[in-house]
Amino acid sequence: MSTGPLPLHDVDLRGRDVLKEADFSREELQYLIDLAASLKLRKRTRTEEQLLRGRNIALIFEKSSTRTRCAFEVGAYDQGANVTYLDPSSSQLGHKESAADTARVICRMYDGIQFRGSAQATVETLADYSNVPVYNGLTDDWHPTQMLADFLTMTEHLQRPADDISYAYLGDARSNMGNSLLVMGAIMGSDVRIAAPKALWPSEDVQAIAHARAAESGAQITLTEDPYEAVTGTDFVHTDVWVSMGEPVDIWDERISLLRPYQVNADVIGSTGKPSTKFMHCLPSFHDMNTVVGQQIAGRTGMVDGLEVTDSLFESDVNITWEQAENRLHTVKAVMVATLAD
Numbered sequence: 001m002s003t004g005p006l007p008l009h010d011v012d013l014r015g016r017d018v019l020k021e022a023d024f025s026r027e028e029l030q031y032l033i034d035l036a037a038s039l040k041l042r043k044r045t046r047t048e049e050q051l052l053r054g055r056n057i058a059l060i061f062e063k064s065s066t067r068t069r070c071a072f073e074v075g076a077y078d079q080g081a082n083v084t085y086l087d088p089s090s091s092q093l094g095h096k097e098s099a100a101d102t103a104r105v106i107c108r109m110y111d112g113i114q115f116r117g118s119a120q121a122t123v124e125t126l127a128d129y130s131n132v133p134v135y136n137g138l139t140d141d142w143h144p145t146q147m148l149a150d151f152l153t154m155t156e157h158l159q160r161p162a163d164d165i166s167y168a169y170l171g172d173a174r175s176n177m178g179n180s181l182l183v184m185g186a187i188m189g190s191d192v193r194i195a196a197p198k199a200l201w202p203s204e205d206v207q208a209i210a211h212a213r214a215a216e217s218g219a220q221i222t223l224t225e226d227p228y229e230a231v232t233g234t235d236f237v238h239t240d241v242w243v244s245m246g247e248p249v250d251i252w253d254e255r256i257s258l259l260r261p262y263q264v265n266a267d268v269i270g271s272t273g274k275p276s277t278k279f280m281h282c283l284p285s286f287h288d289m290n291t292v293v294g295q296q297i298a299g300r301t302g303m304v305d306g307l308e309v310t311d312s313l314f315e316s317d318v319n320i321t322w323e324q325a326e327n328r329l330h331t332v333k334a335v336m337v338a339t340l341a342d
């Protein structure tokens with residue numbers, strides 16, 4: 001790829017909110033992925049042009065974050081913009097001020113607003129009450145900026161378009177990552193396999209969105225309780241933590257008993273039948289005992305080689321999560337540039 005002209009506004013997303021994948025057409029999402037690839041190349045070749053000088057972006061975090069916060073901050077700085085980070089306790093939002101009032105204040109001072117929190121309704125309200133783009137940095141339901149990074153990672157890894165890739169997601173499939181991987185793949189025309197116990201499948205509403213979008217794109221959608229059926233022939237196997245942020249800690253034991261058969265390990269990866277299959281995870285991951293939670297769970301259950309993924313698999317060359325994590329930066333930057341640049 002050359003560093004020719006940036007494909008700026010070839011698809012015009014100026015002023016748009018990024019709240020969930022289903023709000024976008026396949027062409028719009030592909031445009032964001034392509035723009036991210038161009039921005040990635042420019043950063044690598046030190047030819048990046050700053051298109052967001054003088055812009056100010058508010059980063060509101062109700063839940064903790066490493067990758068998403070860093071991607072927004074570094075992406076903004078690379079592009080010449082400024083950010084304000086508002087952590088879960090230091091703004092009035094939720095405690096003393098509603099989302100609607102917060103939005104009406106913040107949009108008077110800022111050009112864009114990132115929100116990470118529990119309720120999708122909160123980020124939707126911020127968007128309804130502000131006249132600047134609002135970005136969903138993760139809610140309980142959706143993780144759209146993660147999807148752009150995941151699709152950039154998969155398509156650049158294989159050098160094939162999204163409608164020529166297959167992937168499985170194993171684990172808690174009724175949470176943000178399961179929902180988003182199902183619907184994003186459906187929009188993009190991919191071969192998507194979701195494997196989870198039925199109790200943890202995406203809701204009927206989310207399945208309906210996926211089937212409707214798959215009918216337009218030609219995507220193949222499979223929901224199954226059989227992890228081995230799901231991974232057969234896939235290019236990528238994704239998973240996520242078994243208990244997400246905001247869920248009660250006492251749900252761990254129930255979740256482990258439901259999801260233990262869906263752990264990604266050498267046996268599962270071997271069952272794809274493809275030596276080239278790669279492992280993906282939005283991170284953070286409980287793959288070893290070097291975290292407080294990892295230690296506690298291992299002490300209680302004896303699962304010392306990881307939870308949703310074994311440490312040996314995670315530490316093998318099957319893992320492409322570091323590229324996936326880096327791509328958070330380029331794709332989040334693409335979102336800001338596409339929506340905020342002149």
Ligand code: CP
Nearest residue numbers: 065066067068282283
């Ligand atoms: N994947 C992801 O969203 O990571 P953070 O929680 O660290 O932002």
Ligand code: NVA
Nearest residue numbers: 175240244245282283
């Ligand atoms: N499902 C996880 C994703 C973290 C990026 C969570 O919500 O905690």
